[in-house]
Amino acid sequence: MTSAIATERISDYVGQIRLDRPERLNALGVEMVVALKDAVTQAVASGTRVLLLRGSGRAFCAGADLKERHGMPLSQRIEHNAAINAAVDAIAQAPLITIAVINGLALGGGCELALACDLRIAATGIEIGLTESRVGAIPGAGGTQRLPRLIGVARALEMMLTGEPISAERAEAIGLVNTVVVPSQLDERARAMAGLLAARSPTGLRTIKRLVYQGRELPLAEGLVHEREGLISILDSDDYAEGLAAFAEKRPPRFGEAKHP
Numbered sequence: 001m002t003s004a005i006a007t008e009r010i011s012d013y014v015g016q017i018r019l020d021r022p023e024r025l026n027a028l029g030v031e032m033v034v035a036l037k038d039a040v041t042q043a044v045a046s047g048t049r050v051l052l053l054r055g056s057g058r059a060f061c062a063g064a065d066l067k068e069r070h071g072m073p074l075s076q077r078i079e080h081n082a083a084i085n086a087a088v089d090a091i092a093q094a095p096l097i098t099i100a101v102i103n104g105l106a107l108g109g110g111c112e113l114a115l116a117c118d119l120r121i122a123a124t125g126i127e128i129g130l131t132e133s134r135v136g137a138i139p140g141a142g143g144t145q146r147l148p149r150l151i152g153v154a155r156a157l158e159m160m161l162t163g164e165p166i167s168a169e170r171a172e173a174i175g176l177v178n179t180v181v182v183p184s185q186l187d188e189r190a191r192a193m194a195g196l197l198a199a200r201s202p203t204g205l206r207t208i209k210r211l212v213y214q215g216r217e218l219p220l221a222e223g224l225v226h227e228r229e230g231l232i233s234i235l236d237s238d239d240y241a242e243g244l245a246a247f248a249e250k251r252p253p254r255f256g257e258a259k260h261p
Contacts, residue, residue: 013049013198022057027065054101063108129165201239
């Protein structure tokens with residue numbers, strides 16, 4: 001694994017990927033995004049239920065490495081963006097719960113990484129935004145599609161057209177992040193949330209995630225059909241059997257066996 005990506009096993013079911021290129025504000029270089037995608041794939045294969053994504057230093061991620069991209073011919077620029085998209089999509093499509101731990105600046109592609117996660121926890125004092133219009137570009141790793149679905153078209157357009165980042169507090173107010181905490185409490189809050197989710201039924205969490213993301217693209221009636229179909233499979237699952245047994249025995253449920261990478 002390249003030194004630009006660091007992985008950590010926090011508990012049996014919780015893992016963390018750290019963007020570890022602080023001297024470049026964790027900007028997404030070519031090798032880094034390939035390693036990021038591989039790290040997500042490995043987390044899924046290892047039995048991780050909740051995955052934290054964090055940056056090192058004073059940034060979460062400053063976006064694509066424009067210094068690296070400046071010297072590229074067009075073909076390589078296209079390949080670089082395709083690699084960023086592949087890493088972002090791997091996060092979005094992972095059959096586990098992902099939490100962006102936004103410890104610092106999250107701009108451009110860094111914001112898009114956070115948007116690909118299921119939940120976002122930010123530190124006070126950070127800035128987040130899709131700033132591509134400042135350099136004559138557009139959000140090219142899902143930003144034009146994910147941000148409007150999260151905060152609404154008008155607010156998303158304002159952020160993208162102006163290219164101006166917003167504060168953590170503003171991001172929380174418009175629903176871009178779930179919660180904001182002081183920097184000294186960021187990791188504690190993120191790990192507490194991850195531990196809570198890891199104790200839930202992994203089958204249930206995967207099913208909820210799938211139904212929510214699929215359902216927002218469907219008419220309500222069709223989405224409800226998928227929900228009922230999903231419920232039938234849940235009612236016949238080992239996790240639900242364990243949940244019922246735990247309820248009857250007045251104890252916490254134990255969903256599955258611990259897995260280590």
